[in-house]
Amino acid sequence: AQSVTQLDSQVPVFEEAPVELRCNYSSSVSVYLFWYVQYPNQGLQLLLKYLSGSTLVKGINGFEAEFNKSQTSFHLRKPSVHISDTAEYFCAVRGGATNKLIFGTGTLLAVQP
């Protein structure tokens, strides 16, 4: 069975500082990994996804993530955050044999001026 662990429930950071949101997954089949963002009172929006190929994936709004198979991780990074990046970020895995997404518990990124 697949599972996702987001170790940090909340990450406070100052504006223009770098940030890393951690995600670890467990899967016995080929994995497809996703990061979604949820702004206050809005639905989920896809930030980026890893399906195959290059392990460094670039997404929208300057975010990127690196797939590390040996460490079963898919951490999300941004070199310089803005106030507008304040939102909840969800890591998700989709197993090769199923179509449903298994989500982590989410990380609230709180950017302070």
Add this chain to the structure above:
Amino acid sequence: GAGVSQSPSNKVTEKGKDVELRCDPISGHTALYWYRQSLGQGLEFLIYFQGNSAPDKSGLPSDRFSAERTGGSVSTLTIQRTQQEDSAVYLCASSLSGGGLVKTQYFGPGTRLLVL
């Protein structure tokens, strides 16, 4: 183009009543998913429809929950005899399918359900 839409955006009901939540997927998307987002459980998969295939109901928490998809488009999630623990945001997503490739799921804004 238009995204996934859901109605109502908010629903307040009394314990024991039935509720229906509606999802309009993106036009042309053959796959449709329901998820639930609650404080205690995070984001959970509920049910998945793919074309004319039998739905994957493995995430439905009890037999009070059911869903249907008419004409391969609009879907309705029904919760019978609502309980307070059903209070959550119910999210719908849709995607293309087929071609052996993983397709991105696009989410609607959700229906916030409060059971008093």
